[in-house]
Amino acid sequence: MRCSDDSCNLPNTFPNVVYQGWSGDTGWWTSIIQTLYMTFWSAIFGGILGLIFGLGLIITAPNGIAPNKASFWIFDKVVSLFRAIPFIILLAFIAPFTKLLIGTQIGTTAALVPLSLGVFPFYARQIQVALSEVDSGIVEAAQSVGSSFWDIVFGVYLREGLSEIIRVSTVTLISLIGLTAMAGAIGAGGLGNMAISYGYNRFATDTTLVATLLVLILVLTVQVTGDFLAKKFNHK
Numbered sequence: 001m002r003c004s005d006d007s008c009n010l011p012n013t014f015p016n017v018v019y020q021g022w023s024g025d026t027g028w029w030t031s032i033i034q035t036l037y038m039t040f041w042s043a044i045f046g047g048i049l050g051l052i053f054g055l056g057l058i059i060t061a062p063n064g065i066a067p068n069k070a071s072f073w074i075f076d077k078v079v080s081l082f083r084a085i086p087f088i089i090l091l092a093f094i095a096p097f098t099k100l101l102i103g104t105q106i107g108t109t110a111a112l113v114p115l116s117l118g119v120f121p122f123y124a125r126q127i128q129v130a131l132s133e134v135d136s137g138i139v140e141a142a143q144s145v146g147s148s149f150w151d152i153v154f155g156v157y158l159r160e161g162l163s164e165i166i167r168v169s170t171v172t173l174i175s176l177i178g179l180t181a182m183a184g185a186i187g188a189g190g191l192g193n194m195a196i197s198y199g200y201n202r203f204a205t206d207t208t209l210v211a212t213l214l215v216l217i218l219v220l221t222v223q224v225t226g227d228f229l230a231k232k233f234n235h236k
Contacts, residue, residue: 016204026198032214034108035190038180039218042115043173049120050172053079054127055153065139065152075124082121087179090114111180111188119176126168134160163234170226174219181215191215 021027053075058064060072085093091114095105098113134157142152158165184192191211199208 016199016202016207017210020194020198020207026194028194028210028214031184031189031191031194031211034188035177035180035184035192035215035218038108038111038115038183038188038190039173039177041112042119042176042180045112046116046119046176047123047169047172049116050123051127053120053124054131055157057124057128058131058157059153063136065143066149079121079124082117083125087114087118087182090118091183106187108189111183115176115179115183118179119172122175123168123172126172127165130164130168131157131161133164163230166226166230166233170222170230173222173226177215177219177222 017028022029024030056071056075057079059066060068060075062069062072064072082090094114094117098110099105101113102110104110138160139152139156142156147155180188180190181192181195184190184194184196187193191214195208195211195215198204199206199211
């Protein structure tokens with residue numbers, strides 16, 4: 001069954017999507033780039049911080065290679081504290097720090113601060129779980145042959161746990177994409193801002209639908225890529 005010219009015409013089917021345009025401050029390409037920008041840099045900063053804290057939790061644990069009760073308590077409480085704060089509250093709570101650091105509380109760059117701090121405790125716990133699955137026998141064998149502290153960290157924990165690290169990184173990255181959408185909804189730009197400010201708030205259902213589909217495509221791309229890499233680097 002052939003459709004009429006009106007029903008097959010993109011401007012008539014998705015008028016608000018077409019109205020937003022491809023470029024410009026509120027264009028689709030701009031929103032996609034903003035989402036990728038927030039996701040990438042927040043993943044870098046939050047990932048590094050999360051990896052440090054995750055390793056700290058494993059290394060300084062009572063059964064770790066460098067047990068330290070005080071250090072473990074600090075790592076654990078900092079991670080637990082930030083995990084307990086809902087992201088929307090964290091945005092407001094650290095707004096003065098964000099302005100001091102970036103010079104503004106609004107925009108994609110300003111959003112990197114709460115996004116990084118919001119994702120790092122989740123990633124730290126994920127890293128802790130991933131590295132706890134590394135065979136303790138391998139760690140003990142490395143210690144028995146006189147391997148240095150850093151040899152065990154890089155050569156045992158990170159190497160043997162690489163597949164699981166990729167898996168938990170994939171889960172964290174998907175969660176981060178959701179956080180960027182939330183940040184976008186309150187002025188940080190990106191597809192979240194497009195879906196809420198130019199879609200939901202203006203009763204533009206087609207805009208909300210397309211923005212949601214684009215986020216879904218991004219999530220599926222991350223998931224497929226993460227699964228592929230995790231299987232490729234699985235040493236078992």
